[in-house]
Amino acid sequence: MAAPPQALVNRNKKHFLGVPAPLGYVAGVGRGATGFTTRSDIGPARDANDVSDDRHAPPAAKRTKKKEERRKKKREKRLREELERYRQERPKIQQQFSDLKRDLSKVTIDEWKAVPEVGDVRNKKQRNPRAEKFTPLPDSVMARNLGGSPLPQSILIQDWQSNKHFEHFSGMLTPTGDMDLRKIGQARNTLMDVKLSQVSDSVTGQTVVDPKGYLTDLQSMIPTYGGDINDIKKARLLLKSVRETNPNHPPAWIASARLEEVTGKVQAARNLIMKGCEVNPPKRRFMARSGTVRIWIKAADLELELKAKRRVFRKALEHVPNSVRLWKAAVELENPEDARILLSRAVECCPSAVELWLALARLETYENARKVLNKARENIPTDKSIWTTAAKLEEANGNHHMVEKIVERAITSLSTNGVEINREQWFKEAIESEKGGHVHCCRAIVKAIITCGVESEDQKHTWMEDADHCVNQGAYECARAVYNIALQTFPGKKSIWLRAAYLEKNHGTRESLESLLQRAVAHCPKSEVLWLMGAKSKWLAGDVPAARGILSLAFQANPNSEEIWLAAVKLESENKEYERARRLLAKARGSAPTPRVMMKSAKLEWSLNDLNATLQLLDEALRVFPEFAKLWMMTGQIYEQRNDLSKAFDSYNSGLWLEAIRIEIRAGMKDIANAMMAKALQECSTSGILWAESIFMEARPQRKTKSVDALKKCEHDPNVLLAVSKLFWSERKISKCREWFQRTLKIEPDLGDAWAHWYRFEQLHGTKEQQEEVKQRCLAAEPHHGELWCSVSKDIKNIGLNTEQTLLAVAKEVAIPV
Template structure:
């Protein structure tokens, strides 16, 4: 039982909380330190923690009065059709905590179910909205495709669109207009007699008298009206009036009788906009002028509006009024001078000069209005008397003078504008060497923070062959600028070096690069940054700057092979043969173990037809790299290219004994094969296969030699043995399948390719070989099914998509090519196929564009060059054909199915790029619409 405070007994008045349930967790007297306790009877039987607790402090139930039903409100306003009188049927039932908890649970369930259905409901609503929009689209959606096409409308097409006319009839356009009914011709003929014209030719029909009248009229022999006579009379009257207004002096006619009406066409209006817009603009600008009459842009805008609408005099009046209201505005005076005639403009500028004598722009405008050179000079000199510190006026005045007078003017100019670097430099250019040095020294004193003065001084010393002072000047310049707290911008100095190179100051350019290239660069980033700077300079045509950067980098990193190689590639591309060889001599002394540097030096000598020097370089390379495969093979190639086959064979024999590598064995066998020693070649191949059984090129060469000897069965055995050992070599599988196809074993070839695809999954070359095998066998449907499977495994293979285009019928090839370009946009094989399609359609210019795009994407693709050359040989000019050949030689392609087959043929082992290009072009078939392309 809860404790009762003793003070509560003193109050006889009943409190309002007596008989009410205690709050949850209530402990009587807790504020005074009392501690509540719980007995077993309070806890009751054991129950779950989530069960609804017993409300032990519930209020006593109040008894319902028996006469509740009698007190029920039976008024009509309290009647409900569904619930009857008194509202809800359940309003008298008690609503306890169980009901509240149940309602909350049901609300949560409804909310959860609503969230589950929300996605489906939104999707259904979206679908219904889309269907509704398709059935009843908006106007902007209906014309969206036309709006997109408007982006391609040219300016000329826009100007030719006619204005929208008023489609209403005259009554609708002007309902209050007076109706006009033309008079009949009889009334006109009756009233013509009132005018007495004696100069009319009687043959016109106007001299006859009307019957029964004393006035001349128009009658015909038949008595009817002759409209032709009326026209003739009208022309006669027009000629008479034109003659009356003609000028009798000198027989000249003021009005052209034939073309005075058509001359109105020469009066072309300058403004073609809506006249209502002009009226609104006038009212707006008038309000601006009246509100703020000292606002110069308002006067200028008003004058230009009148000028645009063709009212030039109104524009002049307005702008002159603006000059009165805004006399201190340069823009208003300049606008007034522009709108006036040249003579009037001079007077306007004269007034402006009196009002604003210190405005350079007004003086310059005045000089521009003068036509004679002396007058211009006089204006500029008067301007300089008023504004002696204007750098712009001095420059313009100096430009009009001869050299001696310009020198005098510049001497005065640098006194008036000592901070103008341009004036100092201009004066230095006109002076002699000694005076120029003095001028530049004074310029440095007046402008200690300008770098251009120092650079000009360095160029001056270089121009007078004092190259030793150039580097000192640049060093002192950087030190002085740093002392004057000037930020040294490395990129800006490099640009100055490039400008110095373009102006011919090479020594100054090199000095700038030497002193600035390492400024502000972290030590670990130097090499990378310098290589990027050199490439950037080379791309911008500043080769001396790039050479200076490479030279500085080589002094800092003399043992870095990559720097030497980059410098060597630069000299080979942009330098001379002598500069390249000099660099390579230095490179091999610092990096003797780098084989590429030796080989580049030997090749340079060989291209210069200096074979003994190339041999000596290779001999030195042998000493530095005694067992280098690359150097051995380079020596062999040098001898074989110069027809020294015996020396080549001896070198290869020595190389096999000292450095027996797979490539050396292959080159040995290839040389014997090329010289026709097939048995010796087979022996070398057998020796090589004993040592290097997994080198696939040895197997290929042996099989091809056997094919050349017509020993097809032996070649087939060699290939089968090879694919067991080198099952990842795709060319071996293709050679075996081609040999079996040549022998007529189509089923065996098909099985071989399928086995190769199993061993090498997702290989597009084997899939392509299988597809072409079926095409050659006449199984086009089988090839299409194979192509579908192949594209599933290799969806981005360019060679497969290129073949897929030509598997389709001609009408479907265009859509197939679009799919191919989407999948492999930058693949040379796909782009080449599109070029073939344009060739088939007879669109040679489009084909030429796509051929160019192909060779740009992959310059190493020899088949594209050959097909391009073939098209230009057939349809192009001789210059176009030679241009393709020249570009192909520069690209020096190495890959391509037909190119490699021709270049690696033993019969073409000594042919160069131009010869191979012509051979491949002759062998390639001409693209024809209904021919299968392999």
């Protein structure tokens, strides 16, 4: 049964409808509202005593914003307080003058008028006011209207604009006013008509004056100067005043003449110049009144006679007695006696001028010069040149024992006076002393200065650098002094003895070299090269017995030395003492059987044309030294000489690839030679002589590639570098060829083949100077090795040739590369 309608209504009715609101209820608070108030309401909807509901607190962002606003207010307040405090401590300028500004209210009208204008302190015109100036119209405007036809107004206005500083014209208004410029031109025309009428003929209506011609003449008389006439008058008066005040002032006369010249008055300018020359005859009178040293010297230069020049300098020294330049110039014009007198006075006026003291000492006698230098040391205790001059003076007068004492005292005195002892400057002084011929002085300086500022462990290295520097400067006596001190400190150093020996060999005498070598072998008896240098020096001098004596002493000190044995053999063989050479080689084979000794023994027999004895010695040597390639080569060459090619091939094939390859090439078997070369390069990949040979076995297009491969394998081999030089020669690359020759000989200066090829190259492509340079460098290097070089130098026909003769002979054998 369905419920009645009334029951449905009661069931849907809300239970809070019609019920009083609970205590503290605020409508809408559940939706986040805090009251329903308007601007017209007196207060908030919520009572002040109501309990707050934290569930509906304001968002955090709003709280943060309020907090920031409070901080901002505090910060601004703090800034205002700091600014006020800063202003109180450092008030503005206007605040500092605030009390004075208040006092301005008490200033009267008369006081205000007495206040000066701005700039009164600095502006001279405002401090001295003058009457207002009225400047007439420029003559350029008047000249333009002389022709009778007025100029356009725009041109006149431009002329006025170029003279804006003129404000009045005879009481008229300025161009900025209402003045009509055309009327000015008409007035000028009227004025010209009046003047023409005055000079006209008495006949009425007729005249003998041509108006156009007269105006043309007037135009030609106008000066070319375009400035103001009043300015010219002022300048003329001013220069006249200068001339009258100081007639001996040439620039005033010159300026006056120049002014007249500019304004077109040439004759007046001439008159002024002539009168100025009368008042000031020569220029030197004007210069004599000046204290400038340069002007005095110029005045002396203007004089043509020597006597007049002396007079000018003596007059100059009266006005400028402390000028060193004037004293030196004056002394140069005097004879020695007068110069000595002048210098005596000069050192009194200029006691700190070292050059004057030294010049005076040079002109004095020995005793007086010593006194002069002593006075100079008293006046200038910090200059070393006075001490060195004193040392040179003693040396020049034969007091060599005093030279070293003076130099030592100089070092001590200068150090005491706070002067830094600079080794480089003192070495420079020593070099200059040597070049001036003062040998004892340079030695004393080197001895006194060589140890200054050098640690004991750096002495040898530093002293060798000092010696090299002296040699480069051409100061060989200084270098000798350095070596002597170094040898006293390091007597057992073979390298220092060798350096000193080479210095004597290149720049000394034979006696000095031999004396040094005698001392050297006494301290270094085991040094073979020192013994050999001594023996060679005696041999070159033609003293063969002395050379034998040195070598015998060398044998005693070095009984098993290969170099000494071979040197003795060479001495005997080149002096045609072949039996002595044979006996020496036999002893050498017994005591020092080295490959070179065996080879030299066979070479001696070969040179004497005893081929059987040569082959016997070679067979004996090959059994002991089968790896020595030159023995195999010699054997093959002897068999070739006998026309026994099969044995020659076997010999080359057994010991040396290169000769075997060359035999195939000479036989025309190029393919076999290429195959052998390829195999040889595989087995001996670092053999420079094989790579050098392989380059020219290739066809021309492939030679460059082959040379690159050779350089990769043997970068620093002289044979490869020589082959590359020849390759550039074949390609006619002159500069590169010369560069590679130099590179080759820098690595191996003992390679005679390179010297011969370079000399031949310069004979074909160089100058006489370049040929001579190569020859001299070759003589200095004294080469001994090289296949072509040895084939000529060791030929029995060429025994006794020196280095120069060998170079010329080998150069003839050089084949031009193609």
